[in-house]
Amino acid sequence: MAAAAEELLGQHLVQGVISVPKGIRAAMEHAGKQEMLLKPHSRVQVFEGAEDNLPDRDALRAAVAIRQLAEGLTADDLLLVLISGGGSALLPAPIPPVTLEEKQTLTKLLAARGANIQELNTIRKALSQLKGGGLAQAAYPAQVVSLILSDVVGDPVEVIASGPTVASVHSVQDCLHILNHYGLRAALPRSVKTVLAQSDSDPHGPHSCGHVLNVIIGSNALALAEAQRQAEALGYRAVVLSAAIQGDVKSVARFYGLLTRVAGAHLTPPVTRASVEEEAQLWELAAELHLPDLQLKEALEAVVEAGGPVCLLAGGEPTVQLQGSGKGGRNQELALRVGAELGQRPLGPLEVLFLSGGTDGQDGPTEAAGAWVVPELASQAAAEGLDVAAFLSRNDSHTFFRCFRGGAHLLHTGLTGTNVMDAHLLFLRPR
Ligand SMILES: Nc1ncnc2c1ncn2[C@@H]1O[C@H](COP(=O)(O)OP(=O)(O)OP(=O)(O)O)[C@@H](O)[C@H]1O
Ligand SMILES: O=C(O)[C@H](O)CO
The missing domain is CATH 3.40.1480.10 (MOFRL domain)
Incomplete structure (x- = not known):
């Protein structure tokens, strides 16, 4: 998708950062799918991480680079965001003091206890700087166009990859309800409790995404x-x-x-x-x-x-x-x-x-x-x-x-x- 976007944008593409699953480039090369790879000297910087679909240090580095790119934009810029399934693990940026390890443990526990992707991503969004519209917020006042490949039944843009460019509609109560349901509320780390309590009293309320166009391009x-x-x-x-x-x-x-x-x-x-x-x-x-x-x-x-x-x-x-x-x-x-x-x-x-x-x-x-x-x-x-x-x-x-x-x-x-x-x-x- 990034190679196609680069081809399409040509000189208009000033800079890009992409977070992809570890090993995907080698697998594409091995399969002879050169057309899917970025050209040498591409303006898109590639990070490979999230081995086994789990957020890791490499994916965290990618998330930091993506956040920095978005934060540097002005009202004259257009941010093109390409989103596909697996995006949640590829864009981890926990809100401090929550650590990557704590977020990883919590999502793993939720998944192991049978939480569905809607529930899992509700929690991921509440603890993330970039999910639930956070990326779009970081890019403000640039215009944002998000092209989305859906890997979730019904194509809910707020759930796919935890909706980095879609305002979250969930409250802290929703999160607590999910954590209660899976018996995880009592054992929550202090950091998670702190972040949930903060977001409850956030004077800015949920992110506004009026400058964003979200489009499903594959389903x-x-x-x-x-x-x-x-x-x-x-x-x-x-x-x-x-x-x-x-x-x-x-x-x-x-x-x-x-x-x-x-x-x-x-x-x-x-x-x-x-x-x-x-x-x-x-x-x-x-x-x-x-x-x-x-x-x-x-x-x-x-x-x-x-x-x-x-x-x-x-x-x-x-x-x-x-x-x-x-x-x-x-x-x-x-x-x-x-x-x-x-x-x-x-x-x-x-x-x-x-x-x-x-x-x-x-x-x-x-x-x-x-x-x-x-x-x-x-x-x-x-x-x-x-x-x-x-x-x-x-x-x-x-x-x-x-x-x-x-x-x-x-x-x-x-x-x-x-x-x-x-x-x-x-x-x-x-x-
Ligand atoms: N031995 C098995 N028999 C049947 N299904 C299996 C087996 N091992 C794993 N799976 C299924 O494969 C899936 C995990 O594979 P994968 O890592 O590709 O996950 P995914 O990201 O959900 O899949 P996809 O990328 O196709 O959406 C899960 O749905 C799991 O239940
Ligand atoms: O990354 C994710 O959250 C899942 O693949 C659903 O999009």
Whole structure:
């Protein structure tokens, strides 16, 4: 994104500072993605830090350089801010006396106790100089344009990377409520209590961001719209179901299993009593998953109308509760679970393929982006001596896909440089 901005701005770019994850430059070089790298002698200074998505000293140095750059601006300047997921760990600037270590410990504890990204970032904002609109405030009176890649369901600009250019709307009460909920209020370090108490009595109130324009330039919905166009160009009737898939991976896999059966029944009539029951279960599960933008009715109508090859698309970020010590990622685990669901009963005269992939090209701590499955997966795997249920019980989806058919079902894209969560594609074709 920085390379593209530099290209675009040319001589207008006077100075730049960017904080990126440790190792990303080497990984891009290794992958031969030169076009994504800044040119030699670039005016953009690059800091690499936040190893394992945790704020560290290197990221702190980057945050200080970014703050200094912003503070030096005048009303004649324009500050272009490029924000993507992972930004919270890449821009740590705790309000003194809170230390980097204290902030790290608190966010780690919150995450380990199950706090979601909204809760986590509410606390991060309250303890930060630059989050929650702090960066925009530091740049005042310069104009600020913030270009944002969303890695959060629903694209809330105040949550993505903890909104460095978006005024925080949270109060100290909100923070205390979250800390109470996760049993952390009593054990808070004195420094955190001091900062929270100060912000409660801050005479300036929340940052004002009237000089800022925040624009979402990349999101799951945009990625799905492009995938939809590509599928249509390949002759599929393509429908986007939702860009807000969330919830436990087991329920999400069951949702896609039922969806396949119900859509399949609409595509290859007659509709049986069993499929009417399955449609009722599908609606019930959809309600449980709380998918606010779900276009299920429209998708099923489109399937009936199409009568031929169909591609149903969805995206978001399901959750995996890790129980085993295996190797995998959300996408490979989802694909494997959907494969198991599809193999439970015959599907009728239908060809089916389900694919799940991370848009950043890396699924969890694996080198694959995701995987694809067909209904025959479990029986084919059994013939190779692989027990799908056993791999799932260890969260070992990556090992499974590496063994199964010599890794042929793994999706390898390499790092894409953009993270707008995951994409799920279901292809159906009457035989
Ligand atoms: N063995 C495993 N099986 C399934 N999922 C796993 C496994 N190990 C880690 N994960 C999942 O991978 C994710 C962590 O990977 P990563 O570091 O890429 O996190 P992330 O930043 O949330 O992902 P992304 O960058 O794709 O948004 C978590 O969602 C975690 O539950
Ligand atoms: O950095 C963060 O806060 C998360 O990736 C969400 O944007």
